[in-house]
Amino acid sequence: MSTILEADTLLAVDVGTVNTRASLFDVVDGRYRMVATGRASSTAGPPLFDVREGIQVALDEVSEITGRPFFDESEALVMPTTASGAGVDAFVSTASAGPHVRTVLVGLMPGVSIESARRLASSTYLDVVDEIGLMDRRREEAQIDVMLATKPDLILMVGGTDGGATASVIRQIETVSLATSLLPAAQRPALVFAGNTSLGAAVMERFQDRSAVALVPNIRPDLEQEELGPARLKLAEIVNELRSQRIAGFDDLNGWSGGHAMLTAEAFNRVVRYLSQVYDPDKGVLGIDVGAAHVTVAAAFDGKLNSKLHSDLGLGISLPGLLRYASVSDISRWLPTDVAEAEVRDYIFNKAIYPSTIPAELSDLHIEYALLRELIRAAISRSRGEWVEGASSELMPPLEPIIASGGAIARAPRPGYAALALLDAVQPRGITTLVLDPYNLIPAVGAAASLLPMITVQVLESGSFVSLGTVVSPVGRGRAGRPVLRIRIEPESGGEPIEGIVRYGQLVLLPLRQGEHARMTLRPEKGFDVGFGGRGKAGALRVAGGALGVIIDARGRPIELSKDPERRRELNQKWLYDIGAMLQG
């Protein structure tokens, strides 16, 4: 999708597992703005298996708000906008709903081609059900049985650098060919070969006319180089095709999008990569999207993106997967009140059954946010090993900004809930900014970026994204109550400067409203580093305000929670009050 359009209005639809959202963007004062958004329950799953119902309800909401009809009498999308103001100039769609593509990976070396294939698979909606490699100790016939028993939708074949191994790759291709020949034609999986480019003809020959094989450029052209882009595009096509086969309405979405319906994670990644090119090159950009069925963690450092989609984590049907990475007591440690572990466990499994339900009681909200913390922690921990920066450090690399989206985060009753959950889960260091995407606009602006390049930056700079505030997290250890840093904030608006000392263990909010800027001077004590070049180094910078102002998190890195359950709950409660998530009295 490379054509740049002249368009004033853009309609974007994102079909999630639980929610379907529609957003209308228009040019206001020469800049793109989100003017209305609608939300409905997704209808991709049972009983309808048809995304159109959910889309229609979400679009009806947008129509009701704006008075703009989108469809004509024949129920066709009106595009471009008519003189009477009906329809839109451009349409983009993204989707994360739909079954995952059951995939068998076939490759050579575990640390080379298979590793790259795993990275490729984990960046999109594939569910790897088995791996077959050169070091596989199973006999060839057992490998055939695996390919038959797992009923894959896709076999992804990799291996051999360009000009490298041929015989071992061909041997594996022959095993795949034999296995797929044993399946009835209607049950044969899609086949993608992303290995040694010189073997393309030999691969085609092995499958003859029996099965179509998509040849894509080698994901590992040499030992040092990894090239996932072209293969990722092909996999996106396969994911979309599979969804269209199983769920009605995706073809319509694709048609309205000019054949370029995108995967939500792909659009999300595009925005994170873009931001890393425009923000501070010395820091990375971190994007976290917590959905009902997946958690996406995208980290980009100077344009280099690493993204992982965790399909065994999510705040809905995938929630029980969290128990593989965190115990119930890991989750309970974030609770401000005493809740039986059995209750937390029941909550997890009930949320998986009823993913669209919301916490109406305060105690349920606390459990939901404790789960959110551990989901993000688990997802980041499983992603960090492959980041360009800070992969091996216990501390997070410097990040600016941290962007969070997803239903639970967007629903936070007060900004403090979302901020505290992110601080506890991510534990950023130094100076960063927390940004929320309450209307789930990231997929929309990501999908629209190549059509309307200005929309990304203009919408991101608009008030549609909520900056929670600038966060200062000194790194160091100390006794509770010991001074950590002196701070001075001088608002550019000319108001009274704010000065003070922050002590170890404190979580402090200093007022600076959204849209306001100030000069912030930080003088950390010896032994504490705020990112000005080392421990005890002072500095000053221009900061922006946010919903919570400036947040000083002096709880240390990593945060060490008290081992005494009562003391721990008291502190959790205190931090909720300190950050304005709960109101005193």
Add this chain to the structure above:
Amino acid sequence: MTRVQRERKLEGPGVLTVRVKEKVQSTDVIAEVQPQPQHHFLDLASALGVSDAEAARLLRVDLGSNVEAGQVLAGPTGIARRTVRAPANGKVLSLSRGRVLFEAREGARAVHAGVPGEVTASDGASSIVISAVGALVQGAWGNGRRGWGVLRDVGESRSARLEPHELDMILRGAVVLVGVVDNPKSLHLATEIPVRGLVCGSMASELIPTALHMPYPILLTEGFGSTSMNSPTYDLLSTHAGREASLEAPLLEPYETQQPEILVPLPATQDLRSPERIVQLEPGVRVRALRAPHVGAVGSLLHLMPGVESFPSGILARSAMVELEGIGSVPVPLSNLEVIA
């Protein structure tokens, strides 16, 4: 009472044994399915001590034809009259470079109808649809099994816990109806009797690993914890105690068509329709609350509330005013309501 369609799909190669318009009972065999076959490479050239080409010439069976265990596949050859025999019942699928790919097949497994009704559709090869009439209840969770048996109300209350001492031989072959299960011993004892199924309001989630290993279907109508079975479901099922009930308790899988269900087959007395797939939330609709503070409570929707409502959690949500039985009129987030017929 309603009419339901139950699809039976073969999970592997097999044959259907019933035809469209045929009437079936729960116990009737409707298909025979082969378990997933195992494959073996048999190296004829090495075993016979000959070249690849000679091995091909010595093959004694046609590719694709069925053979029995012990049947000679290749040979004899040489002074020792060496042969290669079939390791199991199965077939030789291919021959390449002096070795054959052998597919071993075990005995076919019977697939039962699981519900009395009439076969209304079939693709003639791997799937049929059985149309059945009865009282239908949709559940929340299942342990991945299917079964049928006579429904027995053990605790005689929608909140009764299933205690191990209540499981005696009188429940042999029964589908047990109970409020809550929180004791793993009860699940194990039910296997020994054996019961044919368990329908409960809720179950402690720590019993999930045990429940997944039970040979009989377990179906939860509410979810996990200690929530009683909702009163309309309990009233309906307990009224039909003594009748046969059919349980479909599939595992929770996204994008699967089959949901957990209990069907009590009843004679068709009137013109019946399949249940509506979409029911609009409007005044008078019967609903059930899915979350605290009124989890499991049922009632009638009074009206949709304008705008959004604030709840004790601080969350703002579109809501409905609902008259819940025994509780009164309360606002409930729309997301936390489920329509019940």
